[in-house]
Amino acid sequence: MAKDFGIGASSKRREDKRFLTGTGRYTDDMNKPGQAYVHFLRSDMASGRINGIDIAAAEAAPGVIKVFTSRDFEAVGGVPCGWQVTDRHGEPMKEPKHPVLAEGFVRHVGDPIAAVVAETRAQARDAAELIEVDLEELPAVVNLRAAVSGGTAVHPEAPDNLCYDWDFPAESKDAVDEAIRNAHHVTVLELVNNRLVANPMEPRAAIGEYDAADDQHTLWTTSQNPHVIRLLMGAFVLGIPEHKLRVVAPDVGGGFGSKIYHYAEEAFVTLAAKVLNRPVKWTSDRGEAFMSDAHGRDHVCKVELAMDAEGHFLALRSTTLANMGAYLSTFAPCIPTWLHGTLLAGNYKTPLIFTNVRAVFTNTVPVDAYRGAGRPEATYLIERTVDKAAREMGIDPAELRRRNFITQFPYQTPVAVEYDSGDYNATLDKVLEGSDRAGFEARKAESASRGKLRGYGLAHYIEACGIAPSSLVGALGARAGLxxxxxxxxxxxxxxxxxxxxxxxxxxxxxxxxxxxxxxxxxxxxxxxxxxxxxxxxxxxxxxxxxxxxxxxxxxxxxxxxxxxxxxxxxxxxxxxxxxxxxxxxxxxxxxxxxxxxxxxxxxxxxxxxxxxxxxxxxxxxxxxxxxxDPANFTYPSGAYACEVEVDPETGKVEVLSFTAADDFGNVVNPMIVEGQVHGGLAQGLGQALMEGCVYDENGQLITASFMDYAMPLAKDLPSFTVDNSACTPCTHNPLGVKGCGEAGAIGSPPALVNAVLDALSDYGIAHIDMPLTPSKVWAAIDAARPAAAAE
The missing domain is CATH 3.30.365.10 (Aldehyde oxidase/xanthine dehydrogenase, molybdopterin binding domain)
Incomplete structure (x- = not known):
C-alpha cells in the first residue's frame, strides 16, 4: 500500500506552487535601488593578442557610468580552480591564470575583454559597441589531437598544451599490458564523447551590492553552491573576509552542473558594486550562455578489453584526451580523472584496469562537470566496448554482462573504490522483462515488413555519488571539504x-x-x-x-x-x-x-x-x-537500461520507440520525484546520443552558438519512459540508506541508445558511430557499408 506521509510517499512538490503561478523569485527578478547594468564586450576571436583598447567613445556615451578593463583588476586574483591533479611524474598540473577580464590575450570566443556599466542594459550594450580593441589574431588550437602534437600553445606555461598527463592505477600498467598481449580476444574501440552545452532554462545572472556603512558585500547569483562561491571569490579573487561577504542563490532554474562553478562575472559585479557604490546587475542572454557557461564532456578515447575464450573480462586499458578548454574551471581537473578513472570497473569484476588521461588546453570555452560528470564518460566507454565485444565473441550481450557481473558485496574494485551494495542481476532481470526482450524478434520482423530496421540495446551503469569523505577527496586534490x-x-x-x-x-x-x-x-x-x-x-x-x-x-x-x-x-x-x-x-x-x-x-x-x-x-x-x-564512502547507484529504436535506412532517421529503466537507488524518499529526476536525465542522455553536439570550426569559432544550430530533444522526439526502482539494495553507510538518483538517466542512456542503433544496423557490419547519431551521420554510415553488405 502506497504511503501518503513521510518517507516513501509521493508527496506533491511544495515548491511547484510558486513556480507554476509565476511567483518564483529568481536573480533576474530582483532589482535593487540605484541599480546599474553591465554588458561585457567579449572576444570574437578564439586566440589573439590585445595590443590596445580605446574606451574614450564608450565612456562618453549616454548613461555610461564606467568602463572597466583588466587594469581595474590588477590587484585581484584570477578565477581559481578548486581541484588539483598530480600527474604521473608526481608534478602538479599546469594552472594558468584565469583573469576576470582578459589580460593581454584572449583565449576563446566569448572571453570578456571589457565591461561597460551604465544606467540601463541597452545603454551598456550600445556603449560596448563603441570600444575599439586592437586585437591581433593568433593561430587557434581547437582539435584535441592537434593540440598535443606540437606547435601553437594556448598558454606559455603549458607549451605542449597539457594540463596534466595522468596514469591510474600506475602500478597496474605492466600487468594490464601483459594481460592484453596474452588474451584470447581483445576488443578495441575508439570513440568520442561529444561536447555539450548545459542550457538550463534560466540563464546565469548576478547582482553585486555594497554597503559602505559596514563594508558589507552581497552577491545574488544563480549558483548551485553559494558557500563555495563565497569561499573561492572571497579568499582567492577579491580578498574579502567571509564575514563581510554574503552570497545568496535564490530560486534557480536548473543547473545540470553549469552553475556549480565560480565565474568571472560574479567577481566582476561584486567588485564593481564597491567601486561605484551602487548595485550592479548582469543577466546573460542565451547567446552569451553558449560562449561563457562551462561546457561538458569532450573526450576522445581508445579502449581495449581483453577476454578469455569464455568471454570473462581479464583486463581493460583506456587512453583519453580530455578537453579543458582555455582555462581551468572550478572542478574541471577531477572530471576525467577521479570521477572517471575510478568508475572504469563499471558493474564488472575485471581484475586489471589501467587508464591514461591527458588533459588538454584548447582555444574553446572551459569544460567542467555536466550531469553525471565523469561517470557518463566512463559508462559510455565501458558499455559500448562490452556490446562490441559481445558481437565479436558471438555471445548474447545480456549473457556476457551476467558472466562478468560483480555478485559479492562489499566489492573492492581495482580502481580504488569499494562498492558497498548492489544487485546487478536483479536490475537486468527487471529491464529485460519490462522491455519485453522476448518479443523483440517479432517486432523486428514487423518493422522489416515496412522497410525499417529495428534494434535493441542494453547498457548497465554504476555511479559514485556524494563525492566524499573529505579525507579521501583531499588526498586526491580537492581544495575544499565535501x-x-x-x-x-x-x-x-x-x-x-x-x-x-x-x-x-x-x-x-x-x-x-x-x-x-x-x-x-x-x-x-x-x-x-x-x-x-x-x-x-x-x-x-x-x-x-x-x-x-x-x-x-x-x-x-x-x-x-x-x-x-x-x-x-x-x-x-x-x-x-x-x-x-x-x-x-x-x-x-x-x-x-x-x-x-x-x-x-x-x-x-x-x-x-x-x-x-x-x-x-x-x-x-x-x-x-x-x-x-562527512560520509564514510561514496554511494553507488546502479541500473540497467534498454532502448528500442527504428532506423529508416533511406534517411538515417532514428526513432526511439521505447526506453525502459531499472534503477537501484537504495531507499527512495519520494517515488514521484525520483521518477521525474530519471525522466529528466534520460531526456538529456538521449539528447546527447541523438542530436546534441557543440561544434567549433578550425579557427575556434563556435558554429553551434544558438538553438538554431544546437539541437535539443523535444517531447515529440522521446517515447514515454518505463521506470522501475524496485530493485533496492540500501546504502550501508548513511542513515537513510539512500544512494542518489539525479544523474542516472544521463549516465546510462547514451550507450543504450547507441547500442540499439548499432544492433539495428548489424547486417551492415557497422561497428561504431560517434554521437550524436544524427540522420546524416547514420545515413552516411549505412551508405558507406552498402557495398560490403551486398558483397556478403
Whole structure:
C-alpha cells in the first residue's frame, strides 16, 4: 500500500506552487535601488593578442557610468580552480591564470575583454559597441589531437598544451599490458564523447551590492553552491573576509552542473558594486550562455578489453584526451580523472584496469562537470566496448554482462573504490522483462515488413555519488571539504525550520527534506520550512551536485533531528517524572513505557522555550541543533537500461520507440520525484546520443552558438519512459540508506541508445558511430557499408 506521509510517499512538490503561478523569485527578478547594468564586450576571436583598447567613445556615451578593463583588476586574483591533479611524474598540473577580464590575450570566443556599466542594459550594450580593441589574431588550437602534437600553445606555461598527463592505477600498467598481449580476444574501440552545452532554462545572472556603512558585500547569483562561491571569490579573487561577504542563490532554474562553478562575472559585479557604490546587475542572454557557461564532456578515447575464450573480462586499458578548454574551471581537473578513472570497473569484476588521461588546453570555452560528470564518460566507454565485444565473441550481450557481473558485496574494485551494495542481476532481470526482450524478434520482423530496421540495446551503469569523505577527496586534490551541514530549529509552537547547506535548483528539496523530518518526528510536512541558498542564514555547506543532496545533506539533517529527539526526551522525562530510559517517541508522542502517561510533540517544544518546569540546572532551554556529516564512502547507484529504436535506412532517421529503466537507488524518499529526476536525465542522455553536439570550426569559432544550430530533444522526439526502482539494495553507510538518483538517466542512456542503433544496423557490419547519431551521420554510415553488405 502506497504511503501518503513521510518517507516513501509521493508527496506533491511544495515548491511547484510558486513556480507554476509565476511567483518564483529568481536573480533576474530582483532589482535593487540605484541599480546599474553591465554588458561585457567579449572576444570574437578564439586566440589573439590585445595590443590596445580605446574606451574614450564608450565612456562618453549616454548613461555610461564606467568602463572597466583588466587594469581595474590588477590587484585581484584570477578565477581559481578548486581541484588539483598530480600527474604521473608526481608534478602538479599546469594552472594558468584565469583573469576576470582578459589580460593581454584572449583565449576563446566569448572571453570578456571589457565591461561597460551604465544606467540601463541597452545603454551598456550600445556603449560596448563603441570600444575599439586592437586585437591581433593568433593561430587557434581547437582539435584535441592537434593540440598535443606540437606547435601553437594556448598558454606559455603549458607549451605542449597539457594540463596534466595522468596514469591510474600506475602500478597496474605492466600487468594490464601483459594481460592484453596474452588474451584470447581483445576488443578495441575508439570513440568520442561529444561536447555539450548545459542550457538550463534560466540563464546565469548576478547582482553585486555594497554597503559602505559596514563594508558589507552581497552577491545574488544563480549558483548551485553559494558557500563555495563565497569561499573561492572571497579568499582567492577579491580578498574579502567571509564575514563581510554574503552570497545568496535564490530560486534557480536548473543547473545540470553549469552553475556549480565560480565565474568571472560574479567577481566582476561584486567588485564593481564597491567601486561605484551602487548595485550592479548582469543577466546573460542565451547567446552569451553558449560562449561563457562551462561546457561538458569532450573526450576522445581508445579502449581495449581483453577476454578469455569464455568471454570473462581479464583486463581493460583506456587512453583519453580530455578537453579543458582555455582555462581551468572550478572542478574541471577531477572530471576525467577521479570521477572517471575510478568508475572504469563499471558493474564488472575485471581484475586489471589501467587508464591514461591527458588533459588538454584548447582555444574553446572551459569544460567542467555536466550531469553525471565523469561517470557518463566512463559508462559510455565501458558499455559500448562490452556490446562490441559481445558481437565479436558471438555471445548474447545480456549473457556476457551476467558472466562478468560483480555478485559479492562489499566489492573492492581495482580502481580504488569499494562498492558497498548492489544487485546487478536483479536490475537486468527487471529491464529485460519490462522491455519485453522476448518479443523483440517479432517486432523486428514487423518493422522489416515496412522497410525499417529495428534494434535493441542494453547498457548497465554504476555511479559514485556524494563525492566524499573529505579525507579521501583531499588526498586526491580537492581544495575544499565535501561534507554537508544542517541546522534544525524547533520553534516554541512545534513548527520546524531546517537550514541546509544543500541547494535546490529543481530537485524538490523543500518537499523531500520535509518528508524526512516529518517521518522522523511524526509531524505534518507543512509544519516544516526548508531554508537554503543564503550564506548568512545557513551553516557552511557544499551545495548540490554529484547526486549528493539526500545522501549527504539529508544525512546531516537526520543527525540534527536525532539530537533534537534526544534532548526532547530529556525534557519529556522531566515533565513526566520518569527515567529518560523509559521514554519512547513515536508518531509525535512522548510516552512512558508501560503507562498511559504521554506528552504531545508541541507540549515538549513549548516547555523547551517556556522553561517554567524544566531541569535548568542540567539542560539548556531551547531546541536547536547543528550537525556536519562527512560520509564514510561514496554511494553507488546502479541500473540497467534498454532502448528500442527504428532506423529508416533511406534517411538515417532514428526513432526511439521505447526506453525502459531499472534503477537501484537504495531507499527512495519520494517515488514521484525520483521518477521525474530519471525522466529528466534520460531526456538529456538521449539528447546527447541523438542530436546534441557543440561544434567549433578550425579557427575556434563556435558554429553551434544558438538553438538554431544546437539541437535539443523535444517531447515529440522521446517515447514515454518505463521506470522501475524496485530493485533496492540500501546504502550501508548513511542513515537513510539512500544512494542518489539525479544523474542516472544521463549516465546510462547514451550507450543504450547507441547500442540499439548499432544492433539495428548489424547486417551492415557497422561497428561504431560517434554521437550524436544524427540522420546524416547514420545515413552516411549505412551508405558507406552498402557495398560490403551486398558483397556478403
Amino acid at each position: 561534507y554537508e551541514a544542517a541546522t534544525v530549529r524547533v520553534n516554541p509552537t512545534g513548527s520546524i525550520s531546517v537550514f541546509t547547506g544543500s541547494h535546490s535548483h529543481g530537485q524538490g528539496h523543500e518537499t523531500t527534506f520535509a518528508q524526512v523530518v516529518a517521518d522522523m518526528l511524526g509531524v505534518p510536512e507543512d509544519s516544516i520550512d526548508i531554508v537554503h541558498g543564503d550564506t548568512n542564514r545557513v551553516p557552511f555547506g557544499m551545495g548540490t551536485y554529484g547526486s549528493r543532496s539526500l545522501a549527504v545533506g539529508g544525512s546531516a539533517i537526520v543527525k540534527s533531528v536525532d539530537k533534537i529527539v534526544a534532548k526532547a526526551k530529556k525534557i519529556a522525562a522531566h515533565l513526566l517524572e520518569a527515567a529518560e530510559s523509559d521514554i519512547t517517541f513515536e508518531n509525535g508522542q512522548f510516552s512512558v513505557q508501560g503507562t498511559d502517561k504521554s506528552l504531545a510533540w508541541g507540549e515538549v517544544c513549548l516547555a523547551a522555550y517556556v522553561p517554567h518546569k524544566y531541569p535548568i540546572e542540567t539542560l539548556e532551554p531551547g531546541l536547536e541543533e547543528t550537525s556536519f556529516y
